[in-house]
Amino acid sequence: MSLKMPHNFNCFIAGTDTGVGKTVVTGEIGAYLQQLGRQVITQKWIQTGCTDMSEDIESHLKAMSLSQSDIRPYLDDMNPYCFTLPASPHLAAQQDSVLIDPDRIKSAFDRLSSSFDSVIVEGAGGLLVPYSNSHTVLDIVSDLSLPVILVAANKLGCINHTLLSLSELKQ
Numbered sequence: 001m002s003l004k005m006p007h008n009f010n011c012f013i014a015g016t017d018t019g020v021g022k023t024v025v026t027g028e029i030g031a032y033l034q035q036l037g038r039q040v041i042t043q044k045w046i047q048t049g050c051t052d053m054s055e056d057i058e059s060h061l062k063a064m065s066l067s068q069s070d071i072r073p074y075l076d077d078m079n080p081y082c083f084t085l086p087a088s089p090h091l092a093a094q095q096d097s098v099l100i101d102p103d104r105i106k107s108a109f110d111r112l113s114s115s116f117d118s119v120i121v122e123g124a125g126g127l128l129v130p131y132s133n134s135h136t137v138l139d140i141v142s143d144l145s146l147p148v149i150l151v152a153a154n155k156l157g158c159i160n161h162t163l164l165s166l167s168e169l170k171q
Contacts, residue, residue, distance in 0.1 A: 007038070009033065009038075009117070009118045010113055010118055010119045010120070010121070010144075010146060010147075011029075011120055011146055011147045011148065011149055012141045012144075012147070012148050013025055013026045013029070013120065013121065013122045013149050013151060014123045014126070014127050014141075014149070014150050014165065014169075015123060015126055015151045015152070016126060016150065016151070016153070016158060016162050016164075016165050017125070017153065017161060018125045018126070019153070020153040021151050021153065022056075022122050022123060023059045023060070023122060024059070025149065025151050026042050026056070026060055026122040027059055027060040027061075027062070027063025029149075030060055030064045030118075030120050031063050031064045033117070033120075034064055034065075038117040038118050039116045039118070040064070040116055040117060040119075040120065041074060041112055041115075041116045041120075042060040042064075042121070043077070043078050043079070043112060043120070043122070044056045044057050044078065044079050044121070044122045044124070045079075045080055045081065045105045045108075045123075045140065046081045046082075046092075046093075046100065046105075046124045046131060047079055047082045047083070047124070048083045048087055048088070048089060048092040048124065049083075049084070049086025049087075049092075050082045050084065051084055052082075053068070053075070053079070054078075054082055056122055057075075060120075060122070074112060074115070076108070077109075077111050078108075080104050080108045081093070081100055081104075081105075083095070083096050088125065088129055088130060089124055089125075089129060089130065090130040090131055090132055090133060093131070093132075099132070100131040100132060102139070102140050102143070105140055109121070109144060123137055123141075124137060126165065127141075127148075127168055127169065128168065138168070148169055150165055150166065150169070
């Protein structure tokens, strides 16, 4: 199957839940765009449960047949925030005494999108996961006007989770 994609295609990969396959979908979209001859990079704004480099970014690179050395100048922008506690971004940030700055995330995205044809962003958890006590990751997605690809697991409850997520996206 061949999909028509604009040359400069950026998107946000959201999930109905944690562990539904966002990482795989992000890497595969990146690999597909590479096959079309695009310069593509992935991004994970906030990674939790991580000690060094984002495991999700490593998975994206593997799917795209790239290594850290291939993208070394962009590593900081690919993963602006990385926290050790495996929890929601706002809780993991609190644990590390860090305030997540959405402008830092948006600036990193802008730098990547000025250097690559496509930036594929993998979300953390679901759409409404908080990065602060009053804001969610969806606020940043909205600020950047990114189209969203929603990933859902084929399991009991997925219809409800998917419809709730789609309802939130429509708002």
